[in-house]
Amino acid sequence: MQADSIVVRDIAYRGFRSAAEFGAGVLTGVALSGDAVVLAAPAGARDDTDPHTGRTARYEFGAWTAPVVSPGFTASEVIPSWTADTPPGCWLHIELRGSTADGRDTPWFTLARWTAGDGPVARTSVPGQSGPAGAVAADVLVAGPGRALTAWQLRVTLLRAAGSAATPVLRSAGAVATGAPRPDAALPSAPETAHGVVLDVPPYSQKLHIGHHPRWAGGGHGWCSPASTAMVLRFWGVGPTPADHAWVGADHTDPDVDHAARHCYDHAYGGTGNWPFNTAYAGRYGLDGFVTRLRSLVEAERFIAAGIPLIVSASYVRGEIPGLDYDTAGHLMVLVGFTATGEPVLNDPAAPSNDRVRTPVPRAEFERAWLGSSRGLVYVIRPPHVPLPPPGSQPNW
Numbered sequence: 001m002q003a004d005s006i007v008v009r010d011i012a013y014r015g016f017r018s019a020a021e022f023g024a025g026v027l028t029g030v031a032l033s034g035d036a037v038v039l040a041a042p043a044g045a046r047d048d049t050d051p052h053t054g055r056t057a058r059y060e061f062g063a064w065t066a067p068v069v070s071p072g073f074t075a076s077e078v079i080p081s082w083t084a085d086t087p088p089g090c091w092l093h094i095e096l097r098g099s100t101a102d103g104r105d106t107p108w109f110t111l112a113r114w115t116a117g118d119g120p121v122a123r124t125s126v127p128g129q130s131g132p133a134g135a136v137a138a139d140v141l142v143a144g145p146g147r148a149l150t151a152w153q154l155r156v157t158l159l160r161a162a163g164s165a166a167t168p169v170l171r172s173a174g175a176v177a178t179g180a181p182r183p184d185a186a187l188p189s190a191p192e193t194a195h196g197v198v199l200d201v202p203p204y205s206q207k208l209h210i211g212h213h214p215r216w217a218g219g220g221h222g223w224c225s226p227a228s229t230a231m232v233l234r235f236w237g238v239g240p241t242p243a244d245h246a247w248v249g250a251d252h253t254d255p256d257v258d259h260a261a262r263h264c265y266d267h268a269y270g271g272t273g274n275w276p277f278n279t280a281y282a283g284r285y286g287l288d289g290f291v292t293r294l295r296s297l298v299e300a301e302r303f304i305a306a307g308i309p310l311i312v313s314a315s316y317v318r319g320e321i322p323g324l325d326y327d328t329a330g331h332l333m334v335l336v337g338f339t340a341t342g343e344p345v346l347n348d349p350a351a352p353s354n355d356r357v358r359t360p361v362p363r364a365e366f367e368r369a370w371l372g373s374s375r376g377l378v379y380v381i382r383p384p385h386v387p388l389p390p391p392g393s394q395p396n397w
Contacts, residue, residue, distance in 0.1 A: 007187060007371045010179030011396040012071035013292045017172045017384075022064065029062025030158055030170075037064045039158050039167040048159070050113075052122035052267045058162040059091075064170060066154040072394065074101060074148035075177035077375075078141040080111050081276040081291040082156065083283025085169040089161035091115040092168055096141050096175065098134055098149035106134040108155060109141060112276065116263065116284045120161065124267040125274060138266070139275050139291075152177060171283060176292040176396065178375055187296060187371070188364035191342025194301035198337030198345050199309050201235040203357030206349040208253045209261075216265045217272045225273040225332040226260035227349035228311045229281060232334060232381045233260075235309060238285040254354075273332065275313070275379065282381045292397050294376040297344065297367050299396075300335055302389035303380070310335045311379035312346075316369040323361045326350060330374075 016022050018035045029043030042060035049056040080096050094112040099105050110126040129136040133147045143149045154175055158168040206227040209220030217223065233239040233256070240259045248255035264281050266274040279289030294300055303310050312335050317327045324346075334347040336358070343360045344367075351357040370376060380397060382388070391397050 007184045007295065008178050008181050008293065008375045009184060009295055010071070010073040010075070010394070011176065011293045011295060011376075012073070012394055013174060013176040013290070013396045014069045014071075015172060015174030015290060016066060017288065024067050026065040027062075028065070030064055033169070035171070037156075037158070037170040039160060045162050048121070050121045051126075052124060055120075057120060059159040060162050060164075061157050061159045063155055063157040064173070066173065068099070068151050068153045069175070070151045071177040073179045074150055075152070076143050076148060076180045078149060078152045078175050078177045079139060079275065079291050080154055080173070080175040081279050081289065082114075082173040083171045083280055083287075083289055084116070085171070085284070086115045086117065087166040087168070088117070089120055089164050090166055090168040091121050091159050092170070093157040093159065095155040095157070097153050098141060098143065099151040100133050100143070100147045101150050102147070104133050104147070106141070107131055109134070109136045111136065111139065111141070114277070114280060116280070122267040123265065123277065125269055127268050138269050139277075148180070149177070172288060172290065174290055178293050181375065188367050189296040189298045191338065191363070192298050192301055194304040194338045195342040196338065196340040197304050199235065199304065199307065201231050201309050201334055201336045201347050203347050203351075203354045204231050204254045204257050204349055205351050205354050205357055206257065207352050208354070209257055212252060212258050213248075213262065216261045217270065220257075222271055222273070223257060223261045224349045225278050225311075226264045226281075227257045228332045228334045228347070229264065229278045229379070229381070230254070230256040230260040231347055231349075232309055232311060232379075233282060233285060233287070236287060236381070236383055238287065273330065275377065278311070279379050279381060286383070287381050288384045289379060289381040290397075291377065291379055294378055294396065296371070296376070297363060300378070301338060304335070304337050306387065306389045308380065308382045308386065308388070311381070312370055313374040313377040314366075314370040315373040321361050321365045321369055323359050324348065
């Protein structure tokens with residue numbers, strides 16, 4: 001790799017997962033229950049019309065508002081993520097706003113109308129939101145031209161059907177802020193901690209699901225993200241039961257993939273690759289999941305050494321990464337380890353069969369594509385009792 005590699009070095013993630021962390025925010029109509037947030041005495045009730053179904057219903061609501069978070073640099077993007085339980089009749093409204101260096105705030109943008117199941121609202125991002133200080137691109141808050149963000153704030157509204165005693169349970173929430181890309185001469189990175197470590201993540205090919213349930217993004221062609229998420233869930237020994245995925249069809253291989261695609265589907269985006277929808281899906285099985293970005297494969301090695309596989313996002317063209325011989329404008333794969341010489345080992349769901357999913361790729365070429373296209377984006381999914389590796393001085397997890 002050349003010395004003028006373009007990467008992001010300013011990355012900061014702030015998460016809220018405990019009573020103390022949630023307690024630093026403002027609770028309106030909600031209360032702490034253990035290390036989670038639940039509806040207590042709702043702040044009010046309101047009518048809501050679903051933009052996709054047209055259904056209008058009345059919901060009681062309360063909100064948790066995070067403290068203002070300053071990443072310590074000017075950010076070009078902020079990506080929220082969360083995990084929660086949503087019993088029948090319950091859902092979450094996820095909002096995010098930013099502050100600019102000239103002292104202006106963006107509006108409260110809606111990043112998601114989210115539920116773990118198939119109702120009461122359609123799980124969706126909200127297109128068409130923009131202003132001088134920022135805009136929403138599906139699952140990302142993007143700073144406006146010349147208006148880099150110096151701070152962000154997250155608000156999660158918990159809603160339930162009016163008159164119900166059920167409550168959503170917000171188990172985690174957070175966001176990653178990233179600065180603008182800049183030249184960096186420190187890449188390619190040299191192997192450090194995880195060479196020779198390969199985690200036993202089961203292989204799932206999305207291609208085996210082509211034509212399955214096309215109402216969710218057309219079937220397997222576009223299911224790289226839920227296929228990767230399903231692999232990591234099974235690595236941790238969790239996922240849908242046979243009763244849960246009985247609807248898939250007895251003749252379908254690896255029904256976990258179909259189930260994940262259905263429950264990660266974004267009705268506005270029309271796809272299953274909404275990043276925080278995938279980590280939120282993992283949360284329904286008791287896992288902690290969040291979206292962040294890493295600065296190099298050295299940081300990724302720390303997760304592998306800790307026993308935590310990563311789902312990585314990248315785009316590339318045929319021939320750019322030997323072993324990944326196809327074009328993609330955006331693809332999700334599982335980083336399962338490193339060879340003895342430090343080459344990344346991937347579970348690539350774009351393989352034609354499960355026995356060809358696992359593949360090593362050259363370190364320098366993969367690192368260049370991953371950092372250059374998605375700015376090192378990853379899903380981190382793990383049981384809460386499995387500790388994360390120690391972060392650096394500018395924590396990005």
